[in-house]
Amino acid sequence: MKTVSIISTGNELLYGAVVDTNSAYISRALFPTDFIISRHLTVADSSVDLADAIASCLENSKVVIISGGLGPTEDDLTIEALHELYNFNIVIDESALNKMRDVFGNMGRTVDEADIKMVSIPGNSIVIKNDFGLAPGFILEVGDKSIIALPGVPREIEGMFVQGVVPYLYKRYGMKEKKFISMTIAGLKESEINDKIKIIKSINGSFQWGMTARSGLVSITLVEKIDGAAGDNTIYGEFGDIFKENLLLEGFTKPEEEIVYLLQRYNLTLATAESCTGGMIAARITDIPGSSRVFKGSVVAYNNDIKSRILHVPDKLLQDFGAVSQPVAGSMVRMITEHLNADIGVSVSGIAGPDGGTEEKPVGTVCFGFYFCGDLQTETKIYPGDRERVRLFSSHYGLERIRRYLRTLKKDVF
C-alpha cells in the first residue's frame, strides 16, 4: 500500500497561532491518486520530538513528508532530527547558495552563517529546487521508503510540491491518478443532500464519495472505484435531475463564478447598493476574473448621507420607514440600476450589530431589494448570530438569489 504520513513542525502550530494548511494542501494534491494519507502529525520545534515522529511515521508509511524546519534560525531542526536518525554528511546546495548571494546582494547584505544553514542538505539526498523562496527541499531515500522535507511557507510548499515532489512520486513509486468528479450544491443542508444522493444508483459501487460544507455551500467529490466510472458523463446529469438549480453548473465552486459566467453568456450587467454588507457582495463579484465586463459597480451606502446624496433615495422614505426597510431597499436597488444602466441589481440594508437593534427591528434584520430586468422585489430576513455571521449570510443570500434568477433565464444551460 502506498501510504503517506505528513508531519508539520513548528511551535506556532502547537500554540494555535497558525492553522496548519500545508497538510491539507498536500492531502488534496494526493487525493485523486493511489497514495493514501494515513495521518497528519504536528510536533514542536524539537529535534528529539521530530526524530521520534519521523521514525514512528516511517514504520507505517512508504513516504513521510515534512513541512517546516528548514529555515535559518535555531528552531529550524529538520536536518538535525534526520541527522540523529541517519547520521549523514551535511553539504551545501551550491545552486541555492548562489541564488541566495544574488538575492541578498540586491538587498545590500551578505550571506552569514545562519543563512548557510538554510541552503544545507543531507549529502546523500535528492534536491528539490525552491523557485519560490530560498531554502531548498530534499528527499532522503531509506530503503524503499522516502522522507521528503519541504519548507513551511505555504506558497513555497505548493510550488515545490507540483514541480518537484509529484514528478518524483510518479517516477519512484509509479503513482497512479484516479479520476474524480467534483460538484457544488447551494441552498441545501448536508443531511438533505445525503438522503437524495442515496437514490442515485450509478454512483453506488462505482464511486467513493465525500461531502464538505463551507459557508452555505456543500462540495461533493466522487472518486472512482472502478476504472472509467468518472468518464461516464451521465453522473453530472443525474445530479442535475435531482438537485436542479441547487447544483452549480459544472466546473463552478462559488455562486459568484456562476453569476459572472451567466451574466456574460446572457449579455447582462449587474450593480449593487450595499449598506450592512459594506461592499462584500461587490468584493466577491470582483474577485472573479472577467467580472469587469459585467459588473457596473456598487455604492456602499453606509449611512443615510450617501443613500440620499449619491443614490438619491428620497428623504421621505428614509424618514417614514427608516434606512432598514423594504421601501428603502427597493429604492436603493432601483436607483443603482437606473443610474448605472444595469440589468440586474441587489441592495442590502440591515442591522449587523452589535448595536443599532430595536424591539421592532432587532440586530440581524436585513432588508433586500432585487431588480431582475424590470422586476423589482423586496424582502426582509432576520439572521441569528454575530455581526460577521449576519454580514456573511446576507451576502450569501444576495448572491444566491441572483444566481437563481439567472438560472431561470434559459433552459439550454445544461
Add this chain to the structure above:
Amino acid sequence: MKTVSIISTGNELLYGAVVDTNSAYISRALFPTDFIISRHLTVADSSVDLADAIASCLENSKVVIISGGLGPTEDDLTIEALHELYNFNIVIDESALNKMRDVFGNMGRTVDEADIKMVSIPGNSIVIKNDFGLAPGFILEVGDKSIIALPGVPREIEGMFVQGVVPYLYKRYGMKEKKFISMTIAGLKESEINDKIKIIKSINGSFQWGMTARSGLVSITLVEKIDGAAGDNTIYGEFGDIFKENLLLEGFTKPEEEIVYLLQRYNLTLATAESCTGGMIAARITDIPGSSRVFKGSVVAYNNDIKSRILHVPDKLLQDFGAVSQPVAGSMVRMITEHLNADIGVSVSGIAGPDGGTEEKPVGTVCFGFYFCGDLQTETKIYPGDRERVRLFSSHYGLERIRRYLRTLKKDVF
C-alpha cells in the same frame, strides 16, 4: 508535566477537503496556561486507527482531547475506538435525548436508532453538555489521565471547550493561567522585527516569545516565564519606542480596527472609491463594530460609467490618462470625499488581472489617491502576483496609509 495531545478524526481532513481548525482553537485556548500541547494528530475514520492513536498519545500525555467522531453516521467511531480500549457499558444521555426529541419534534421528525447513537456515551464518563448542537461530549478518566471527546463542528467545540472543558481542567488538574502580552506590527518583515526585538532587554529572561506573519501583519506574543513579568506595563512602551507607528495601538490586531478607533477619537469620517479592490477596503472597514459612526460609504467604480456618472470624474481625465492613472485616482478620491463630506478618503484604480494589462501599464499596476483633511496625494504601485494578491495588497496598502496618517495626528495616543 501537564501535557496535552489533540486528536482530530475525519476522512475529510485526510482528504484535504477540510482544514483542521479545531486543534488550533484548542491550542490557542490552552496556550496561556501551564498545559503544554505536545502534538496534533489527525487520523482516519477507523476505530482501529483511532484506538491506536489514543493509546499512543496517552503514553506521553496527561490529557488527550479528541475532536470529531461523535455524530450519527457509520463513520463516527470515537466511542467504538474507546470501547475497544476500555470495554465500558454504553449508556444514553437522557438530557441530550430529550433535547433531541424536542428539536426533531419541531422539525416534524422522530428520533431513530442512528440518532440515538449521537446521544450515547460511556457509562462511567462525565458528560459535557452541548448547548450548540445535539451530540454531547464526555470525559473518560483513566487513572490520573483524562480522555476528552468532543464533536467535530467548530462552533460546538468552541462553546463546549469554554463551558465544560476549561472548568474541568481547573478542577481536576489545578490548571494555572500564565499571563501574556500580544501585539501586532504592520509594515515590517519578520526578519527585521526579529533583529529589533533582540535589543529589548526586558523581554529576555522574563518572556517566551513567538511571532506569526499573516497578510502583511506580524503578531508577537510574549508569555511570561517569571510570574508577574507581564504585569510590568513598560513592555508595550519599549516596543513602542522601537517600532513607533509600525506597532498597532495596544489591543488592536488589524489596521482597520485602529482606523475606526482613531476616526472616532478624532471625530473624523472616511469614504472610499474603489475600482480594482471592488469594495474590499469598505468591507474590511465595515467589518469593525462602530464603523457606521465614522464610515460614510464607498463607491465601487468598477467601470468608467460609474466613475463618470456617479463619481463625476471628468471624461477628459478618463480619455487623456486612462482609468488607471494618478489623475483619475486623484479625481476619484476628491469627488467621493466632497460628495460625502468626508474628512479622509482613499481611492484605488488598478489592473488586477489576469487580463487588461498593457506594456505601459502591466497587470499589477495600481494607482492610489489619498485625501487627508484637505491634502490630496496620489501614487502608483506595481504589485507582483495573481489577481487575488494584487487586490489584497492594494487593500492592505490603502488601509495602512490611512492608519499611518491618523497616527501622525496627535502625540498623546500612547
